[in-house]
Amino acid sequence: MNFSLFDLIEALGALGFFIxxxxxxxxxxxxAAGDQLKQVLNTMxxxxxxxxxxxxxxTLLVQSSSATTVMTVSFVNAGLLSLxxxxxxxxxxxxxxxxxxxxxxxxGFKVNIAAMSLPIIAxxxxxxxxxxxxxxxxxxxxxxxxxxxxxxxxxxxxxxxxDQHPEILEFLRGFANLGYLSYFIFILIGTFITIIVQSSSAxxxxxxxxxxxxxxxxxxxxALVLGExxxxxxxxELAALVGNVHAKRxxxxxxxxxxxxxxxxxxxxxxxxxxxxxxxISLGFQSPLLWGLNTELDGFTAEELHTRETAVTYGLSxxxxxxxxxxxxxxxxxxPQLARLAEKMIxxxxxxxxxxxxxxxxxxxTASVELSLMEAQKEISxxxxxxxxxxxxxxxxxxxxxxxxxxxxxxxxxxxxxxxDQMELAVGQYLIKISETELSEKSSLKIRTMLSIINDxxxxxxxxxxxxxxxxxxxxxxxxxxxxxREKVLELFEKVKEAFVIMEDILEKDYSTGNLTDIQAVENExxxxxxxxxxxxxxxxxxxxxxxxxxxxxxxxxxxxEKLGDHIHDVCKAAKGDSVRF
Numbered sequence: 001m002n003f004s005l006f007d008l009i010e011a012l013g014a015l016g017f018f019i020x021x022x023x024x025x026x027x028x029x030x031x032a033a034g035d036q037l038k039q040v041l042n043t044m045x046x047x048x049x050x051x052x053x054x055x056x057x058x059t060l061l062v063q064s065s066s067a068t069t070v071m072t073v074s075f076v077n078a079g080l081l082s083l084x085x086x087x088x089x090x091x092x093x094x095x096x097x098x099x100x101x102x103x104x105x106x107x108g109f110k111v112n113i114a115a116m117s118l119p120i121i122a123x124x125x126x127x128x129x130x131x132x133x134x135x136x137x138x139x140x141x142x143x144x145x146x147x148x149x150x151x152x153x154x155x156x157x158x159x160x161x162x163d164q165h166p167e168i169l170e171f172l173r174g175f176a177n178l179g180y181l182s183y184f185i186f187i188l189i190g191t192f193i194t195i196i197v198q199s200s201s202a203x204x205x206x207x208x209x210x211x212x213x214x215x216x217x218x219x220x221x222x223a224l225v226l227g228e229x230x231x232x233x234x235x236x237e238l239a240a241l242v243g244n245v246h247a248k249r250x251x252x253x254x255x256x257x258x259x260x261x262x263x264x265x266x267x268x269x270x271x272x273x274x275x276x277x278x279x280x281i282s283l284g285f286q287s288p289l290l291w292g293l294n295t296e297l298d299g300f301t302a303e304e305l306h307t308r309e310t311a312v313t314y315g316l317s318x319x320x321x322x323x324x325x326x327x328x329x330x331x332x333x334x335x336p337q338l339a340r341l342a343e344k345m346i347x348x349x350x351x352x353x354x355x356x357x358x359x360x361x362x363x364x365x366t367a368s369v370e371l372s373l374m375e376a377q378k379e380i381s382x383x384x385x386x387x388x389x390x391x392x393x394x395x396x397x398x399x400x401x402x403x404x405x406x407x408x409x410x411x412x413x414x415x416x417x418x419x420x421d422q423m424e425l426a427v428g429q430y431l432i433k434i435s436e437t438e439l440s441e442k443s444s445l446k447i448r449t450m451l452s453i454i455n456d457x458x459x460x461x462x463x464x465x466x467x468x469x470x471x472x473x474x475x476x477x478x479x480x481x482x483x484x485x486r487e488k489v490l491e492l493f494e495k496v497k498e499a500f501v502i503m504e505d506i507l508e509k510d511y512s513t514g515n516l517t518d519i520q521a522v523e524n525e526x527x528x529x530x531x532x533x534x535x536x537x538x539x540x541x542x543x544x545x546x547x548x549x550x551x552x553x554x555x556x557x558x559x560x561x562e563k564l565g566d567h568i569h570d571v572c573k574a575a576k577g578d579s580v581r582f
Contacts, residue, residue, distance in 0.1 A: 010154075017151030019202050025144025028137050048335045051088025052095070052328060059096025068093040069236040069254050076250040083342065086250040087335040090236075091257060091328045094229070098321040100201040104208055105313040117146035183223040183269060186216075187262065190227020200232035204320070211316060212309045218288040219273055221312070222319050226265060229258045229324075249342040256338055261327035276319045280311065288315030369443050372434050376427060376450055381507040383423045383457050384571070388500045390416040390464045391564070395493050397471050398486060406475055413468040420461035424454045449511065452574040460567040467560045474553045485554050488533045492561045495526045499568040511575040519572040526565035533558055 059068045072081065072089045081089070120142050127139035194203040204225065211221040233255040240251035265272060277289050288311045331338070393412050400406050431447050439447070481489070499522045506519075537555060 014151055014154035017147065017154055019151070019197065021144050021147030021151050023144070024147060025141050028140030028142075028144055048084060048088035048332060051085050052092035052332060055089035055092025055094075056096040057092075058089075059093045060099055068096065069232075069251075073236050073240050073247045073250050076246050081250075083246060083249050083253070083339045084335055087253045087257070087338055088332065090250075090254040091332055091335075094258070094324045095321070095328060097200055097204075097232075098317065098324055101204050101208070101317040101320050104201075104205050105317045117150045120146040180266070180269075182220070183226075183266065186220050186223035187227035187230070187266075190224035191231040192227075193224075194228045194231025195234050200228045203228045203231065208313050208316060211312045218312050218315055219269075221316050222269075222273060222276075225316065225320050226262045226323075230255075230262055233258050245346060248346045249339070252342045252345055253338050256341065257327070257331055260331065261323070264330075265323060265327075272319070272323070276315055276322065279318055279322070280315050285314055286311040288312045369434060369437055369439060372430075373443060373446055373450075376431055376434070377507075377511075379423070379427050379430075380450055380453055380457070381504070383420070383427065383454060384500075384504055384507045386416055386419055386423065387457050387461045387464070388497075388504060390420070390461055391493075391497060391500060394464050394467055394471075395490070395497070397468070398490055398493070403475075410468055410472055413465060417461055417465040420458055424458040427454050446511075449574050453507070453571050456567045456570045456574065460564055460571075463560050463564045463567065467557060467564075470553055470556050470560070474550075477549065479550045479553060481550055481554060485550065488529075488536075489554065489557055489561075492526065492529050492533065492558060495522060495529060496561050496565050496568070498522050499526065499565055503568050503571050506572050506575050516572060516576055519569055523565055523569040526562055530558055530562040 055068055055072070069090050072086050072093070076083060076086045124139040124142035124146070127135045127142075130136060130139075190203065190207070193206065194200050197203055197206075207216075207221050207224045207228070210216045211218060216224070233251070236251040236254045240247040273289065277287050281287055286307055290311075390413055393409050393416065397406060397409055400409065428451060431450055435444070435447050499519060502519045502522060506515075534555065537551060537558075540551075
């Protein structure tokens with residue numbers, strides 16, 4: 001019997017079926033469990049050990065370590081997580097992905113879950129049409145679960161028995177008898193397979209099928225698993241390409257963690273295989289090491305073949321789990337060192353890349369609307385911080401006398417203004433992408449709120465920029481304020497800065513918990529000071545105390561500061577849902 005081109009296409013189709021089922025299942029659970037993912041995410045901010053637990057739980061939920069690591073990279077990119085926190089999460093994700101191997105080993109080889117797939121889809125189908133709650137998302141999860149195991153069944157059926165292909169057996173024997181070189185070769189093969197299919201769970205499933213069918217031995221399968229651990233890091237590295245320097249560092253930590261793990265494992269590989277063998281035998285299973293490429297499977301009964309299949313698939317899942325848990329226990333203590341090494345390996349291009357990169361949410365919308373909105377909220381908080389920095393830079397112009405430093409400040413405000421415009425565009429486009437997915441009424445309202453906020457933030461930036469241009473005209477014309485004018489401008493600016501502090505606090509927290517009492521009080525003080533200073537100015541003009549040109553610039557700055565206070569107030573009102581304007 002020859003393995004034809006059609007047979008190869010059939011096997012690839014079965015693999016595609018499996019991967020698509022995993023994708024549908026993963027996205028369904030992410031949509032259904034958005035709030036739970038948010039709660040898990042909140043624990044990540046405490047320490048690296050809770051980060052490991054969080055990474056494990058999220059991967060357990062979404063059934064994809066690649067999804068977890070890509071999600072982590074996007075969170076580091078958006079500033080939701082620090083580099084050190086991301087280290088714990090990717091370590092936990094590596095442990096979480098071992099659950100997929102156990103699930104495939106148990107349901108795919110021991111339980112005929114494929115026979116139940118159509119009934120599962122039949123149960124899920126009516127749930128797809130329920131518009132209330134998360135029923136349709138749970139339906140997607142169930143359909144994905146069913147498709148996954150249907151794909152696994154087709155994959156198993158498309159791989160013929162090894163005794164039907166003696167030429168392939170001889171080819172594999174040639175590679176399997178080279179000692180450590182054999183393991184190195186199969187590590188490279190495992191890495192390559194995972195890069196191609198972009199899923200360590202899919203490549204692990206391929207390995208489980210091959211070892212169950214007798215195409216490869218247990219030790220060769222274990223070497224493939226090590227390669228798959230390296231290959232899965234490529235997904236995060238690719239996701240980080242569109243991110244900032246922090247995202248690239250987070251992806252690099254993931255790569256270093258897995259490469260270091262495979263390196264030390266290679267030194268202890270024979271001993272580790274013996275350890276797994278001892279564990280399996282102590283649990284009542286047959287030794288997975290008994291079955292080599294020289295073992296003739298043709299004469300075995302169906303029960304004996306099933307015993308062998310159980311030994312090698314459970315053995316491989318045990319190896320996968322023990323390796324990842326041991327690697328985590330060894331390296332979690334060195335997470336700070338890994339973070340520092342990543343920082344040394346990936347240097348920022350310049351100061352702007354380190355602080356003001358405009359691609360914070362450029363790695364795409366996550367499957368969970370809740371998590372996408374968290375990213376957007378963090379980006380908006382950063383947006384508010386950029387506008388506040390503009391104000392602080394503007395404030396310094398009042399007392400600065402050095403022409404070179406004044407020019408430098410004006411240039412910096414211009415840079416902030418450009419960043420402000422680009423951030424409004426980037427965040428707005430991201431929110432529009434989110435709005436194209438299925439949204440609850442609460443999420444839809446939050447998107448409208450965020451669009452209103454970024455609109456007012458950008459307007460606030462425009463006001464500050466116009467104030468800087470006004471000040472530039474003052475400097476060019478060599479117009480000077482009186483001490484009284486200077487003090488009053490600074491007093492009003494200080495009140496505006498108080499409003500900024502309150503606004504930043506509201507934007508950083510859950511919008512619903514914000515208090516408008518403080519911002520309302522400061523807004524009233526800004527209006528009162530503006531009216532008071534304007535009235536005093538008009539009296540001074542009548543007395544001839546001020547230079548007319550200085551007076552015009554002075555009034556312009558006062559009016560702009562009052563207008564800026566209005567925009568800050570509107571941002572805070574929009575966050576509370578009291579005023580959403582477009």
